[in-house]
Amino acid sequence: MTATAKNEIGHPSIRLLDALIRRPSVTPDDAGCQDMIAARLSALGFHCESMPFGEVTNLWARRGDSSPVLCFAGHTDVVPPGDEAGWQTDPFEPVVRDGIIYGRGSADMKSGLAAMIVALEEFLDEHPETAGSIALLITSDEEGRARDGTLKVMETLTARGERVDWCVLGEPSSEVALGDIIRIGRRGSLSGMLTVSGVQGHVAYPQLADNPIRRFAPVLSELHAIEWDRGNDSFPPTSFQVVDLQAGIGFPNVTPGELTARFNFRYSTEWDHERLKNRVHELFDAHDIDYELKWHLSGEPFLTSPGRLIDAVSQAVEEKTGKAPRQSTGGGTSDGRFIAPAGTAVVELGPVNASIHKVNEHVRIDDVIALTSMYRRILELTLL
Ligand SMILES: [Zn+2]
Numbered sequence: 001m002t003a004t005a006k007n008e009i010g011h012p013s014i015r016l017l018d019a020l021i022r023r024p025s026v027t028p029d030d031a032g033c034q035d036m037i038a039a040r041l042s043a044l045g046f047h048c049e050s051m052p053f054g055e056v057t058n059l060w061a062r063r064g065d066s067s068p069v070l071c072f073a074g075h076t077d078v079v080p081p082g083d084e085a086g087w088q089t090d091p092f093e094p095v096v097r098d099g100i101i102y103g104r105g106s107a108d109m110k111s112g113l114a115a116m117i118v119a120l121e122e123f124l125d126e127h128p129e130t131a132g133s134i135a136l137l138i139t140s141d142e143e144g145r146a147r148d149g150t151l152k153v154m155e156t157l158t159a160r161g162e163r164v165d166w167c168v169l170g171e172p173s174s175e176v177a178l179g180d181i182i183r184i185g186r187r188g189s190l191s192g193m194l195t196v197s198g199v200q201g202h203v204a205y206p207q208l209a210d211n212p213i214r215r216f217a218p219v220l221s222e223l224h225a226i227e228w229d230r231g232n233d234s235f236p237p238t239s240f241q242v243v244d245l246q247a248g249i250g251f252p253n254v255t256p257g258e259l260t261a262r263f264n265f266r267y268s269t270e271w272d273h274e275r276l277k278n279r280v281h282e283l284f285d286a287h288d289i290d291y292e293l294k295w296h297l298s299g300e301p302f303l304t305s306p307g308r309l310i311d312a313v314s315q316a317v318e319e320k321t322g323k324a325p326r327q328s329t330g331g332g333t334s335d336g337r338f339i340a341p342a343g344t345a346v347v348e349l350g351p352v353n354a355s356i357h358k359v360n361e362h363v364r365i366d367d368v369i370a371l372t373s374m375y376r377r378i379l380e381l382t383l384l
Pocket residue numbers: 075108109142171172
């Protein structure tokens with residue numbers, strides 16, 4: 001091991017990341033991560049408030065009373081290790097090899113959390129008096145149901161009139177190299193659970209039965225044929241995907257009495273969920289089909305407008321990497337969907353996401369250290 005490598009492993013962000021990975025915080029268990037973070041923040045003068053809901057642990061920490069409020073947000077929970085045999089090392093015993101640290105949650109998103117805390121320590125050490133306030137919103141319910149986490153904390157803050165102006169979410173936004181992509185919004189996600197009713201019968205006597213597959217087939221082909229939109233400057237086109245389709249009793253001479261299907265829209269800001277639902281119901285109602293449709297909204301799309309936060313994040317990345325990040329709205333949903341509706345500008349900047357949720361999840365040590373400087377620079381560019 002070279003001297004440089006030793007120094008890197010000794011970097012405060014890497015030591016904190018190591019300690020966080022050692023806590024097996026499989027969702028929604030926080031496994032003591034937030035206590036450790038709160039102790040560090042209290043020492044910096046943050047007022048730390050635990051906001052538990054059900055099995056979920058949340059932390060709201062704030063330093064200062066004035067506006068604007070810059071909030072770092074993230075989650076301590078991780079997905080289960082999965083195929084243990086596929087892991088070359090213990091998922092909760094971090095191991096460093098060739099400048100890379102391996103462990104569950106290393107990329108998603110304990111390195112983001114470690115970088116935030118150390119960036120705050122460095123920044124406040126140099127600038128104890130800042131304009132505005134700094135906050136952290138940390139949950140243990142991002143990878144699971146996501147009902148008792150960021151959503152509930154934001155509801156609590158909104159109810160007591162506490163406003164967050166800017167939010168930096170530490171989710172792993174980068175694709176190939178640190179900072180190549182920042183997320184400035186996310187698509188909406190709306191799921192439908194469909195039941196089509198018919199009459200079961202003998203395949204040789206279709207006149208005595210009512211086959212729901214026959215009823216649904218033309219509706220499905222129309223749903224597939226529709227161009228929902230062409231996307232816009234910030235979003236790719238809205239997509240409709242069937243994720244599950246079942247009918248039949250598994251017998252060759254029996255036609256089914258019921259069909260069930262599940263589908264999902266990932267949609268742009270050209271739609272909201274009410275209009276999308278209405279359009280789907282119009283389509284079904286135009287056919288002779290006996291159906292029931294239940295909906296689940298995971299989140300409306302959001303888009304952060306150009307302004308000081310996006311400028312600060314882009315500049316912080318460009319100063320470090322020499323290249324302006326691409327601004328994207330791709331990927332799945334994130335907790336940004338719960339923060340943005342309060343009128344908060346949300347930008348996501350975090351490490352490379354190539355190994356997240358996989359076996360042998362990892363992050364480059366250099367990237368964690370560089371991310372720490374980027375977060376610190378964002379603090380300088382927004383609060384000084
Ligand atoms: Zn995550």
